[in-house]
Amino acid sequence: MPLIALVEQISSWADAVQFQALSSQAALVAALAVGLAGGLSLSGSI
């Protein structure tokens, strides 16, 4: 039935978006860590 196919497609899109969101959260944490390491590499006594 078209309605079931539509629901399956929307569900598939939702799964894809959720994966992207999780991936983005991990990427944000990685970016923060990368920046922190970069800043620490230059830091000394002030």
Place this chain on the structure above:
Amino acid sequence: MLLPPHRRRSLLDYRIVGAYLSGTTAGALLTALAVWIASGFTEPLSVSVRMAVLVAGLVLVVLSRHGAFADVIRLPEAKRQIPAEVFGGSLVRGAFRFGFELGTGVRTYVSSVMPYFLLLIVLVGRATLADTVAMALGFGLGRALPLGGQLLAPDRVAPLVAAFGERSRTAGGVLGIIVLAGGFAIVDRGY
């Protein structure tokens, strides 16, 4: 020295450190956003070409600072101290301006290759805007962390900074691994 070495801290000391942290973060954000905008020029490159250029760029940076190209290629760097005039006026405003200059990375010495790595990750790796902002915030925080540590935990910070200086090669290696591993996790792989 932004924070004089005495144990009793005043509200002014907290304001100075807060201003310094705001400055380093704001400066880092400015540079990061400018590079992120410029990264649009690398959009026509395919993912494989972009990765190859990124790796080549990282190798070139290391060789230009520590290796075979050290006498041939000079990495962009302002070879001067930040002028004392930035502290003209209030200490808090001066701390912000000093931190801002350090955060941008364009007005003073760059004693490590890591900032160049970060710029390459954004420029060639085409990190997303959110990741670029997160990287800039992390950079500003990392830049201000030793001063914040002096304020909040002075008895622990000085030994840590001394240990960091004594084991600078190991510490530099660890930080380098974090930057490289994290950097490749956030570059645009065409997904």
